[in-house]
Amino acid sequence: MCLDPGQMVLRCSSWYLSEPIGLDDPEWFINGVVWVTTDLSPLELLRRLLAIETRMGRKRTVKWGPRIIDLDLLAFDQLVLKTEELVLPHPRADQRRFVLEPWAEIAPDYQHPVLKKTILHLKEEREGCGQAVIRLED
8 A cells, every 4th residue: 555655554553442541531542553654754754644633533632541543653663763753762662561462463573772672572462451452353
């Protein structure tokens, strides 16, 4: 699947239903991970993701609250970056089972550039953490 010239989707995970963390909201979230190639810089890619969220009607009100869409940039090759606008790798991805389950499905051997552990290893460390994450049937 092509996005724009210089961008291509390489792998898409299954969809996962995940229990909300720290919210009394009964609505569960649907999560997935996509691996893409791009000619964009990390900051340009983030800005494109945020623009997609805006076009889809996302309004940032309650932190970690219900939302129509949430696109996060988890990693960019092995880049480690910390700016006002962007932190790479995503600062909480390794703590979130709803991120690690789909990520491990498409890139189990990807090594976290800071923790020096594979995504599969990080996922296994989060198993039994209490958050329900259910793979949806294709």
